[in-house]
Amino acid sequence: MGFWSNWGRGAQQFDSGDAAGVVELTRRRPTISLTKQGAAGGNLRVNLSWRMRTSDFGGRRGWDQSLLRHPLRMFKPEMVQAQGPAMVNVDLDLACMYELQDGSKGVVQPLGDFYGSLNAAPYVQLSGDDRFGSGSGETVFINLDHKDDIKRLLVFVYIYDGTPAFDRTHALVTLYPSNGPRVEISLDERAPEARSCAVVMIENVKGEMVVRREVKYVYGFQAELDRLYGWGLQWGRGYKKTKV
Template identity: 75%
Template sequence: MGFLDGLRPGKAAEFDSGNAATNSIELTKRHSQVSLTKQGAATGHLRVNLAWRMRTSDIGGSQRESLLRHPFKALKPPEVLGHSQSMVNVDLDLGVLYELQDGTKGVVQPLGGYLGDVNAPPYVKLSGDDRFGSASGETLYVNLDHRDAIKRLLVFVYIYDQTPAFDRTHAIVTLYPSNGPRIEIHLDERHPQARSCAVVMIENVKGEMMVRREVKFVYGFQAELDRLYGWGLQWGRGYKAKAER
């Protein structure tokens, strides 16, 4: 906490309750964690959504106008648009490494069809695999009514079998608790060769459900994230079923 923050009594409360204008909390390096328990949001289904956009400069967008004809428009930064299959061939996937209080460990992800279960262990369910970045993105659900059975959940994003493109892809992971403001984590750091990113840790700390920003990019896949966080799982090469036409 900075010196000036201590002189502003409403600062911490403002962060905990979210931005009044957008009803959201953005986790940053400076404000990296929030308590779902203190928000009164540690019950019900926690929805976690992955969405991403591409910069027009990376997908053949229009060039800047002549300085003589449009001097102000030429200084405008490149527009960011939602992407579609025709624009870019990047397949971002959402996954979770889970560890339960009884020692059970595993993964929920599209690769291999490990979609989980929301009403039975691991109490995490992936809704499906968005291959082309539709407006709804990819979504998973965490059943916090079983929070006492959960030790930690590491939400991660990886690029499936394509050229690394995190430097061209502005991805956002958003958590929607059952109560209170949504929680946003922006993956806007530049790591052009990274293939995976540990985004956020959801952890049961002495009965309190904490959400902590991670945003750690790695150049490998799930096995490298596993080693980084000490999960201890065995990994092999996996494939997706071909998309239906």
């Protein structure tokens, strides 16, 4: 598991305003311009949420009648059937590689507690680390009031530990601009051995902020995504702090 270290800490909660309607980025419609819809300012909120594909393994198909007797079960993290009898949790992490106009590069991610900063470079901040796929998921905030300082941002998702299970989750990355419809990117392609996925690129193209769907799965972690997109960072092995 890779991490990059050179950046600050500390996560805060922010909100980016309401967004009406929804636009889904697909292979046939992969891009949208935030500038053209008047959303190239304020805070862009990027959220990751996921749940298990219960139809992929036995039991709990459709409505579970036992929830009537034990309603609190619906808040229990779903388990995924690994190869063989073992049961594993899926821990998806949301992260963002950044490149600024001055040449600065780095990553904002839970691994290593590199939560970034919203009001100072890199103008990207992670709200926290959700290890169980709760309703709120994980969120990255991007301060587009500093769009002129941003060259490109690669939002990606990786499985921190355990069995690769992208093909057993319903993962959704949603962008909430300061104006206009929210933008959704579904990670619904089957990639049973993949551990990371480049989801969306946010790029400053001659002053226009363009969002482009990527959805490219790789078998490795951050270093492999780095090579794929030519970021040029130095990566080492990292671990999350154990929560008690």
